[in-house]
Amino acid sequence: MSDNREPENTPNPWMKSLMVWGGIFAGLLLLVSVFGNSGAPAGTQITYSDFRAKVAEGSVDRVEIGPDKIVGNFGNGEPFTTVPVGNDPSLTALLDENGVEYSGAAAQEGNVLLYILIQTLPFLLILAVAFFALKQVQKGGGGGAMGFGKSKAKLLTEKQGRVTFDDVAGIDEAREELQEIVEFLRDPQRFSKLGGQIPKGALLVGSPGTGKTLLARAIAGEARVPFFTISGSDFVEMFVGVGASRVRDMFEQAKKNAPCIVFIDEIDAVGRHRGHGLGNSNDEREQTLNQLLVEMDGFEANEGIIIIAATNRPDVLDPALLRPGRFDRQVVVPVPDVDGREKILAVHMKKVPLAPDVNPRVIARGTPGFSGADLANLVNEAALLAARRNKRLVAMQEFEDAKDKVMMGAERKSMVMTEDEKRMTAYHEAGHALVSVNEPASDPIHKATIIPRGRALGMVMRLPERDNYSYHRDKMLANLAVSMGGRVAEEIIFGHDKVSSGASSDIQYATNLARNMVTRWGMSEALGPLLYEEAQEGYLGYGGSQRTMHSAETNKLIDAEIRKLVEGAHARATEVLKSQEDKLHLLANALLEYETLTGDEINQLLETGKIDRPSEPKGPAVIQPVHGSAIPKAGKRFGGGEAPAGA
Template sequence: MFGGPGMRWLMMLLGLTLVWNIFTLRPTTPSIDLPYSAFLDQVQAGNVTKVELNDQQVRGVLTTPVEAPAGETVSGGTLFGDAPTKADQFTSTIPTVGDQTLLPLLREKKVEIVASVQNPSIFWNILLSFGPVLLIGGLFIYMMRQQSRGQQNVFSFGRSKAKSHTGETPTVTFGDVAGAEESKRELTEVVDFLKNPDRYKRLGAKIPRGVLLVGPPGTGKTLLARAVAGEAGVPFFSTSASEFVELFVGVGASRVRDLFDQARRNGPAIVFIDELDAIGRQRGAGMGGGNDEREQTLNQILVEMDGFETAVVPVIVIAATNRPDVLDPALLRPGRFDRQVTVGLPDVRGREAILRIHLRGKPVSTDVDASIVARQTPGFAGADLANLVNEAAIHAARHMARQVTAQHFREALDKIVLGTERPVLMSEQERTVIAYHEAGHALVSSLLPESDPVNKVTIIPRGRALGVTEYLPEGDRFNYSREFLRSQLATLFGGRAAEQVAIGEITTGAENDLQRATQLARRMVGRWGMSDEMGLLFASEGAENPFLGREMAGPRDHSEATAARLDDAVRKLLDERMHTAIELLTSNRGTLDHLATALLEHETLDRLQVEAIVRGEDLPPPTKGTAAPITLPPSDRPAPRPRPGIMPA
């Protein structure tokens, strides 16, 4: 920044300014400005030895210095010190009407007369002569350059904006990717083909021209594509599908052509297109918001992928999407995206490996066990685990700690899963209702053998909920039994059932529980065949089209009579599970009261404390220093708050 040409020009300008000031402010001979009459008096007195006449200006030298007249000042002198009061040089102005007696008087007094003519400088003459021409020429050159730059931008408008990475310095390899072992095995063949193409050509095998990575957001699809390029050591062109779409029709197709031309010139190479569904949606979908530009871009991609000369220059396209259901069928046919690799959520071993990668280089305490954290985070994607490690580091920095401890991980996990704690003023009656509500969820789950164990129960407001019950599955589930789902329904109704059994009044706190229970029951009856009334019938709701929302869903695939039977079966299932929850809490009323009282005292109970209460054991009193709950008298109850609810594992 300080050594560029602009800085050198600035230093030169400052130097010239300094030199100009030195010459301008240098010490000069003192001089006074005399009126014309005073000048004539000095000539008559013989005190003038020399004059210089220049038009109407007179400069002269005095024999004896004189003081400045009243109201006049002495110019020139030294830079520092007092200004002079006398001067032996003067200036004066000849009247415009002229004076015919001046020259005879000067000759009479023996004054040396010098005549001069003031000519403009050469620079000024050149500036006056050629200045307008130079100004017009400079303006013309500037306009030509701007026009040329605009033409270059027009011609480069259709060029690809893909970022190119050479294979000489790979930054990501398969060693940096964890939790996706099956996906890495699928992509290993792609890497091996780029490294050893002759091995496959001898056997007549053809590597897939396109690989589509499918999976939920945050599972590492982009990271896998970068790892393939890093392992293969080939150029890697990465872009997003949204960068192809512009206002002008044809620009996207032009950019596709330019992208594949660059890949062929640098082949073998890998082209990665992220979020393929932005341009790969089904053509003619109507409600999908299609336009000519997007469809032309998609057509160009189809043509480019079908026209690869893999025997000459191998170019492999890797694309990623989390919406494979909206893609055009032409993209998925053989010869284009031949292979689809599913990048799913990691299991417990994958989560442990991902955590170990994100813990590299961080000051982590010895009490942090990645395997324990992995078991506590079922359903977390790679991005979620990275966020968990970052939140734990933030909590450690907030507490001025030198290392990230297990406690910081617990706080970070509670914040992500349960929400941020927020102080809310509530009455003792509201706290009691919330305590029984959450105690009902926890107790029903503990009494049903098929339910997930309770990990934590709290009546401290978090996020939008006034109370939360957290469950921790003992292992990853990929298939759910009917008995497990029925237990889930009873657990969801545990809060409402506890309010009826213990309080004798129901509140709005079960809104989220009712919504989730109804959705689960409808899937059990209409999709999974878990109802005796409906049998094995699959009853869709007309919303399978991904381009149509539920409000604009198409017609159902069953009659109105079947829909009425389905509603009756759902209501029957919900009523039966609600009755089960009420029976469980009624027969265990003492345990319910004990659990609610413990929540009012401790505010938060962990798994061991809940299990101890269910066994009939008493908990020790809260330790000193525990924040006392903030309560208000019933007459000062605030406005209704967000409902209490449960948080799924």
Template sequence: AKKELEEVVDFLKNPAKYKALGARTPKGVILVGPSGTGKTLLAKAMAGEAKTAFYSIAGSEFMEMLVGVGAARVRDLFAQAKKNAPSIIFIDEVDAIGRMRSVGVMGGHDEREQTLNQILVEMDGFEPNTAVLIVAATNRGDLLDPALMRPGRFDRRVVLDLPDMAGRKDILAIHAKGKPFVLGTDWDKVAKRTVGFSGADIENMLNEAAIQAARENKKEIDMGDIEEAATKVKLGPEKKRLQTDLDRKMTAYHEAGHALVNYYSPHLDPVHRISIVSRGMALGFTMAQPEKDRLHETRSRLIDEIAMTMGGRAAEQIIFNEMTSGAANDIDQATRIARYMVMEFGMSDLGPINFGPQMDVTDWGKGIMEQQQISPEMMSKIDVEVQKFIHEGYKKAVEVLKKHRKELDKIANELVKKETVESEEFEALLGGPKKKAA
């Protein structure tokens, strides 16, 4: 991503070099990536590096109740940018106005469409090699109108992924400046601990660690503060809920079920922490820590993931001969994994067929006409395959927990006593580190 954007900056700094060779410089660059990966920061850095004027606006700022206001704002913004060229126009959350047209609930003539049409008109009206660059950012690139993405408009699409191990270490080094950490802080361990964190998450984590240390009147920030902050960033703050002894015991067995199935599933990342302390909407949690960045998923690992996810429900039924609502999120997660396996990854008996992405109810930008049509008969077959995967995972969870019932009791009792069990304590209870897949 950095190299692509450096090249775009060079277009603005040295346009004559490209003009002499008859090259057409890009009119637009779209930055696609999850929230917190630095899209806005990169756009500002591009303007600073190229020493150009910078105009920033969010996609939602174009939208007003009065029809025509959004289009007028687009015309004014582009006129100002042309007047002060070379310049960069940055449109954040472009999906607010750039979603696919004529598939919304309101039809094809709403204010959003007029605003989008005006942006397309302005971009098409640029003279060749006009020193105005449009940079747009979105975390939902799949919802954008194809007309925006064609050559001559947004020529470059730059994907900003979550940072890898090396990237997280660099981000940690930047945000650790000015904060007193204890001597010998293991930053490699912190970088491993933060797999799946965005740059914004990492900054927030170190800030929360500093607040945690100050709350306890410490002079320096230690690994305990960082660990607590990382958990808080991902799962939310602790909640002091009054629970009956039975509730605590049920939660302890539920989390112990997750952890024990994980331990005996060689394809899964090792357990990092188990707790029956409430956070967010959860009564407890079992956290696994990836040992490295994962680039792809395997069928074996996903089946193990379903088994681990259903381990809590399996433990409830084995110990209490009862089902609770505490497994609702687990069931939802297991179902999502199974649906991905069937509908997108081609891992079921239906064969290597892609039925299109799963739709959330919030995906209004993708209309019915854009979706792959699936017959009722095929949907029934898909449901059967999804059930097979979930039942396979649940069966494995039950087998593991019944076979290792004494260990299940041991972990649950430790959780009732201590509330939180770290990875070293967990592995000591089970006789050592988990065995990994060959």
């Protein structure tokens, strides 16, 4: 991919314009100087009285009398000039008496032009400055004071880096779905001769980071046609009618470059359902959407213009935008599976010098749920770690450390915990791990640590053995029990009065999971398979609000069912840990000694009572409390030792 940066010696556009106007001003000054010099009299300037006295003395040889000046020569040949005073009728008589040769001189036109130029020069300079300032305002912000209605769409060319389908991996189905558009742009007659018409629009739907924008650029790179790109938010302004004008201007530009592709990123910013909300901002958005609908499929057809849009919120788009004739196809760009992740890693690893022990397949299997952007970030983090360690090649160890950093957060070994806090955290994580091992439906443990990572003082990270596309009731119940394992361990070892706030994120996770099981997934026998809550304006757990669909009596029953599930998980975790309290002590002591244990080491410890690796020096003890933990991008993790928010 070529470098898009401008050369360092390229002048700034603002400075370039300033230099142009400076040259024009200098030219005007030069013109004034030329005109002024051309009309300026030569010789010594004398008064009119001295001139008459010299004539009377006989010192003047000849003169030219003009309407506003008199030019002549003394007897020794020296030139002079003077300005007459009024209309002197006696001057010619004086000249005749003293034998002075004289003649008349016509008025010089250069003086008139000079006068006009001098009078109009300030006005011209004011106009030039105003025009220059207005031009700069219009350049900045894409439209400026006189160009609100101009489109902000940018035309990308091959100079900015050509992307092909070889750069897109892990989303083979989506790529094949859009391959037909590329073939049409290359050979439109192949389809038109059979009466076929290319889809006018394709909507790319997928989670953030799955490669929707990259896929759109690959289509343009393969088809080798002009590619306009714009964001949905670029259409909407505070002034009503501006967005519609920008839509019209964008399609006019596209028509001039047809066949072409227009890519609208985050189209949900302008394509939301009409009729929702109040105020002028909503009116402006709806007018913009109406104009977009007309341009895509209205009375006049836009031949050769293919609209590709991307969004991660297809549920909020207006139905008129999704109908055939506008966005004929909805192409789902999913999170890649293990094979797709391996291909994506191979693409990004081309730019990194790899050690022989790097195995992309192993990394792909250990990163379920990662999107293309997450995998690119993983490779970059591994390269940065190798650079900090002064290595020439990026080894498998760097990828493993980078994976742990991305999934669980960066290690915070500089924190200093007291021995009591460290012991509390060790038993908390040991409780999670021991319940997980005893739950057959639970995912295998990837790693358990009491080293602070991110916002948690310790955590147990679990990873599925394969990609999961749905979850079963037994697995949800196992996750509830595992989430309660840390709290139960604290209760058993330290007593009811010494229970800490470290289970805050565990309780939140368990409550949300139980609520979804009861209200959305129909997993409550008392309430039946009915929907009692649904996500609105966002997904539950990710900033979305909830719309309830039940009465007060049903609400009490829902709360009772949620409590029943969570308390049942608490009882299951209590049963496991009390029956295997010796193993709880064993696992907690191992965490205190080694600080971090892998899943295989935990299984080996529980089976044989020891770990086959040399003891490591313990890190320093820790410090300040950490605020709540975040949800991992892949797998499940249960943290411990957190302080309550605001502590």
